[in-house]
Amino acid sequence: LDDLLQGFILEGFFSHCIMTQDELNFIVKLPCLLGSWFMVLICCFQVNTLSKQLSSEFTDIMNEIWANEAVKSAVLISSKPGSFIAGADLDMIEACKTSQEVAQLSQEGQKMLEKIEQSPKPVVAAISGSCLGGGLELAIACHYRIATKEKKTVLATPEVLLGLLPGAGGTQRLPKMVGLPAAFDIMLTGRNIRADRAKKMGLVDQLVDPLGPGVKSPEARTIEYLEEVAIDFARGLANRTVSAKRSKGLMQKLTDYAMAVPFVRQQVYKTVENKVRKQTKGLYPAPLKIIETVKAGLDQGHDAGYLAESQNFGQLAVTKESKALLGLYRGQVYCKKNKFGTPQQEVKTLAVLGAGLMGAGIAQVSVDKGLKTILKDTAQQGLDRGQQQVFKGLNSKVKKKSLTSFERDSILSNLTGQLDYKGFEKADMVIEAVFEDINIKHKVLKEVEAVIPAHCVFASNTSALPISQIAAVSKRPEKVIGMHYFSPVDRMQLLEIITTDKTSQDTAASAVAVGLKQGKIVIVVKDGPGFYTTRCLGPMLAEVVRVLQEGTDPKKIDAISTAFGFPVGAATLIDEVGVDVATHVAEDLGKAFGERFGGGSIELFKLMVEKGFLGRKAGKGFYIYQEGVKNRSVNSGMDEILARFKLPAKPEVCTDEDIQMRLVTRFVNEAAMCLQEGILSSPVEGDIGAVFGLGFPPCLGGPFRYVDSYGAKQLVDKLRKYEAVYGSQFTPCQLLLDYANNPSKKFHQ
Amino acid sequence: YSSGVLPTLLLTYVPKENNFPSFLVYTESQNYLAVQPKSKKTLTKSGVKNIVVVEGVRIPFLQSGTSYADLMPHDLARAALQGLLNRTSVPREVVDYIVYGTVIQEVKTSNVAREAALGAGFSDKTPAHTVTMACISSNQAMTTGVGMIAAGQCDVVVAGGVELMSDVPIRHSRKMRKTMLTLNRAKTLGQKLSLLSKIRPDYFAPELPAVAEFSTSETMGHSADRLAAAFAVSRLEQDEYALRSHTLAKKAQDGGLLLDVVPFKVPGKDTVTKDNGIRPSSMEQMGKLKPAFVKPYGTVTAANSSFLTDGASAVLLMSEEKALAMGYKPKAYLRDFVYVSQDPKDQLLLGPTYATPKVLEKAGLTMADIDVFEFHEAFAGQILANLKAMDSDWFAQNYMGRKSKVGAPPLEKFNTWGGSLSLGHPFAATGCRLVMTTAHSLKKEGGQYGLVAACAAGGQVRHSLLLSLSARVP
Secondary structure, eight states, rough: OOHHHHHHHHHHHHHHHHHHHHTEEEEEEEEOOBBTTBEEEEEEEESSSSSHHHHHHHHHHHHHHHHTTEEEEEEEESSTTEEEOOOOOOHHHTOSSSSHHHHHHHHHHHHHHHHHHHHHEEEEEEEOEEEEHHHHHHHHHSEEEEOOTTTOEEEEEEGGGTEEEEETTTTHHHHHHHHHHHHHHHHHOOOEEEEEHHHHHHSSSSSEOOOOOSSOOHHHHHHHHHHHHHHHHHHHHEEEEEEEEOOOHHHHHHHHHHSHHHHHHHHHHHHHHHHHHHOOOOOHHOOOOOOHHHHHHHHOOOOHHHHHHHHHHHHHHHHHHHHHHHHHHHHHHHHTOOOOOSSSSSSOOEEEESHHHHHHHHHHHHTTTEEEEEEEEOOOOHHHHHHHHHHHHHHHHHHSSSSOOOHHHHTTTTTTEEEEEGGGOOEEEEEEESOOOOOHHHHHHHHHTTTTTOOEEEEEEOSSSOOOHHHOOOSOGEEEEEEOOSSSTOOOOOEEEEEEOOHHHHHHHHHHHHHHTTTTTEEEEEOSSTTTTHHHHHHHHHHHHHHHHTTOOOOHHHHHHHHTTOOOOHHHHHHHOOOHHHHHHHHHHHHHHGGGGGGOOHHHHHHHHTTTTOOOOGGSSSSEETTTTTTTTTTTTTHHHHHOOHHHHGGGSSSSHHHHHHHHHHHHHHHHHHHHSSSOOOOOHHHHHHHHOOOOGGGGGGHHHHHHHHHHHHHHHHHHHHHHHHHGGGGGOHHHHHHHOOTOOOOOO | OOOTHHHHHHHHOOOOOOOBBBEEEEEESSSTTSSSSSOOOOOTTTTOOOEEEEEEOOOOOEESTTTTTOHHHHHHHHHHHHHHHHHHHGGGGOOOEEEEEEEOOOGGGGSSSHHHHHTTOOOSSSEEEEOOOOTTTTHHHHHHHHHHHTEEEEEEEEEEEEEETTTTOOBBOOHHHHHHHHHOOOOHHHHHHHHHHHGGGGGOBOOOOOOSTTTOOOOHHHHHHHHHHHTTTOHHHHHOOOOOOHHHHHHHHHOOOOTTTTOOOOTOEEEEEEOOOOOOOHHHHTTOOSSSSTTTTOOOTTTOOOOBBBEEEEEEEHHHHHHTTTTTSEEEEEEEEEEEOOOOOSTOHHHHHHOOOHHHHTTOGGGGGEEEEEOOBBBBHHHHHHHHHOOOOHHHHHHSSSSSSOOOOOOOBBBTOOHHHHOBHHHHHHHHHHHHHHHHHHHTOOOOOEEEEOOOOOSSSSSSSOOOOOOOOO
């Protein structure tokens, strides 16, 4: 009878397998008819996003599991290398027209996961690779979670970064699972949690170490082993030799106890809410909605919580903030691809000239990714400082436990610090980060070209000097390219690559490949004064100076600009960049673009440089910087300078909002002009460059998305208003006028 | 195996295994051999001296914390050296050099070779040095001796190894040591007091010897469990193998085959005459143990791992002509040896797989030519994983750069008198035991070639060294 039954069940499932295999969403495996009647069903995902189709098929399978007497438990695993489930299908959400439609999607997800949670037969999630968003929500709906302890295994709810909230029960289950404070942390930051940390938090129950080579490749065998271990636990859970109850630590028990008291909970909500308001300046609705949703569940019960979750999810999905953030996410994906294809020769050895802040930063992100890196400087002292910077950068990872000291040492063994050109004959790429002076750049280019091999690319890390001007003295201008990194290199994600008319496709492919290897988001722009990023910043900073001259103090300017969504205040930004650098760039760009880059007086900067108010690096700029002092004070030495350059304020354009718009419209107008002139090849790259390189407010999605959402016509009207007061610096460019005249025209469809 | 004690012991087991020396021990000549050799091949190399093992001994290997618990490492080494002197009656002035291996160093006797030799009655004119290479330290000692003889610098070398796991150096914390050292230089009472006032409670936390691989922070047992999983070696297979080791060791002990053991009169205690870790158990009992490293679902347990052991061993090496001139009947020739090393994380314990084909190729032999295999058994899972790796074409092609597998040694020729799992594994003393067992076994079986392989910790050496050594039975 057993045999007969087994055959019957197998056949039943088998037909299902064939059906689902066509769709390529699932494979159902019936592995272990061990001994007698103990069956663990293995449900293996073939895709890594949760789509409508997947949900319905999955529900079918779950129904079959519950209906079938022979199946005692189930394991969910993915066959996609590198991911369990990386989240819900974003297209599916974007395709929805109304918030009700999205809320409906959320409710379906909630129901499906609730069914798993309430299943009388234990379901085990076997996690290898990214377990994000909906994937994590699926995993925490299961009764047991086993994750591989690999670097690629990360758990997170990144919804908040897309202006959303976990919409399939995540806001309700997480607080119960890891406690209220930890749940807020997970959901409000969206940060990645590695498997070992997840185990400590109680997010996963067991860890499986990755395996080395055996009779199969390490990757294949590790997944197989994960499945074996998961089956063991699934069986154990079903016959009750394993308990799904987690033993909570004393701290967690205490926290849970405290959180059960309504008064304490209210205090936590209040604290978190205040913190969120302070950080988001009220510009991002998602975090507040998350708090509200969690609150609803804990204070008003299960039904209210789930209802709030789906409703809020629906509402958030149609906000312009969410659309902006989603656009950035897609743009980021776009900028993580090399559109120039694979370079003919992979860069394995990289030489960096100049061990300053930038040079050492570039060396750090390169050596970190396995590139053999030469760091060359002209003076031992500078070189020592640079090498120490690289060491410090890597060592901070050791302190954070994301790297072992052994790995750090072995990474550092790929870094050679030197004062001469030894070994340059083996370099595949040279990136110069020497002082921003065209004569020095020319000198090193000539020196380098005398020692490097024919295929070696010469890249210049300059923020404003035109690459074609640098390449003018090159014997092989097709191999010269610009790679504009942002400071601090190890933290800023953007890399702006600049091609000249003569730069070859293969050179561009090489530079992009190196940038991507270094973990950067890469935009590629055409050569011109200030390229794209520096050029957009120029008019805005000129306007900042004018606003200062009109009597608005630095603190006020900072407050106004951060209120608009800039992460760093405009005056602070000048201090960070360095007043001398800003002067240099402003002069260069002023020469190239003339009146349009005018506004504030450059003499003000020059006087600041004269007085040694160079910004943060000098300890004094608009503010005074002291080691260990957090609340910096305004530099009183600036009063006299500002007084000397004082201009009469124009009350008709000096409200806070007007000041914000004066800064932003000049930025956006210049960005549009870059697109118009072909410096930028697409609005996507323009948005990504502005947000990741210059801190343009992410909630607006970048200058081009901002034009779309604010309205080109409205923006042009603003520009005209300021133009009437200040003149041609605010004259809208032709491209903006075209878009203003045709309301159906959008940069992003 | 009572499950209470052993798993804890295993955790403190110092996991130092990665280089696998594989020794080839051959027999060949008819000169002193009654048995007709199978092969005419002598493996003699032109221009290189033949090097022989004249004799080798070891004191009984004991579980740590038993009869040797109160001794110091050099005491054990002394006993082994004295045993060698007694058995061979070699005139002490003939010994040109002494090399000894040790892993966990007792700081008071950092050159334990010299301290032991002086105490054992060797000439104070005989120089001695200590080597360390994790679990293959005495292999390193022997090959160092082989090198000295081959280079014509010595004729007679004593090599050996010692480990005392009953007592390991536990240090003050770095902060405390720094304070104490600075205190030495403080001149005034004020300076001293100000230094002392900086001591905080955390200064008193002791620093235990590394229980993990330095480069990966992974304990050896953990690594063995992962290795077993990578090769899909089941718990059942591991327990069966461990049981085999104990059963065979018991048989060898009872049958008086462990000829290298010399009795040791421990001061204040009875004379120790035999190894005390051999305990054949039953599959049921072994099956009850919980995993010791990968909890709760791993497969490596206290019962299928080697245990913490105290012990020492020593061998007498000579050039063949010197041995014959002195009237000795050598036990074996030491022939080729190879050291290899691999990735310290995922292939930490796979040395024998890499080393065996290399040394065979060097000697121009095949697996079929070998009569006796002695492999160091760190863990049952590690041995079985190696056997599977050697038997896998996929592994040979993808990781060893070979066209096909070498093949696994036949079990009837493999560790037939037990191994480290049952006899014990005093890290640095194991190598000499493997060589002597091979020599005795070859003689008993009338075999010609033997192969010794072992693994050792480390991984700091990335480039390949492997050791394997060949000898022949007279």
